[in-house]
Amino acid sequence: MINKKYFFIILLCLIINFVPKINTIAQFDPHPELDWFTIETDHFYINYHKGTERTAQKVAKIAEEIYGPITSLYKYEPDQKVSFIITDVSDIANGATDFYNNRIGIYSTALDFNLRGTTNWLRNVITHEYVHIIQIQAAMKFSRKLPAIYFQLLNYEQEKRPDVLYGYPNVIVSYPISGIGVPAWFAEGTAQYMRQ
Numbered sequence: 001m002i003n004k005k006y007f008f009i010i011l012l013c014l015i016i017n018f019v020p021k022i023n024t025i026a027q028f029d030p031h032p033e034l035d036w037f038t039i040e041t042d043h044f045y046i047n048y049h050k051g052t053e054r055t056a057q058k059v060a061k062i063a064e065e066i067y068g069p070i071t072s073l074y075k076y077e078p079d080q081k082v083s084f085i086i087t088d089v090s091d092i093a094n095g096a097t098d099f100y101n102n103r104i105g106i107y108s109t110a111l112d113f114n115l116r117g118t119t120n121w122l123r124n125v126i127t128h129e130y131v132h133i134i135q136i137q138a139a140m141k142f143s144r145k146l147p148a149i150y151f152q153l154l155n156y157e158q159e160k161r162p163d164v165l166y167g168y169p170n171v172i173v174s175y176p177i178s179g180i181g182v183p184a185w186f187a188e189g190t191a192q193y194m195r196q
Helices: 005-020 051-073 122-140 185-193
Strands: 034-039 046-048 082-087 095-098 103-107 150-157 169-176
Touching: 034 051, 046 185, 051 082, 051 122, 082 122, 095 122, 103 122, 122 185
Parallel strands: 046 082, 082 103
Antiparallel strands: 034 046, 095 103, 150 169
16 A cells, blocks of 8 residues: 555646646747737747748748658657747847747847858758657657656665654665657757758
């Protein structure tokens, strides 16, 4: 029979995992001072702010073009539309993927300069980031709401003093089971290879 204390701890962990999560900001800085708009396509939401309309239109076109080839290769389609967040608030060229929340952040600066070459940066970064979404979600062991399972066992020394509740831990066993089955180095390599 399971101890009531452990039962409530396990129940609390399960409830926390299935309660809608507060979106973390990380690289997806919200910038509420900007006027935001959304383009909706068959498979995507393109969120952009004033001044990035041209980039948003190009992102919508490119994203729909790559959707079929990538999803058919992996034989996987996301369970909801993927959101692109287009920003141009800093002078960098980058992209970021949040595969748990189906979000892709793209900085609209193309970083074109003479020594960089003639690559189509926007098409490359959109394809690269979208491959992350599809590949990693297709390989997930659990749902997007359960990123990992973590088992831990703690045991404490018997404390002889009445003013001390627990002694020092004398047993600590931890066993994480990741829900992601794709190593980061492999995901980056295949996403870069698939950009073509």
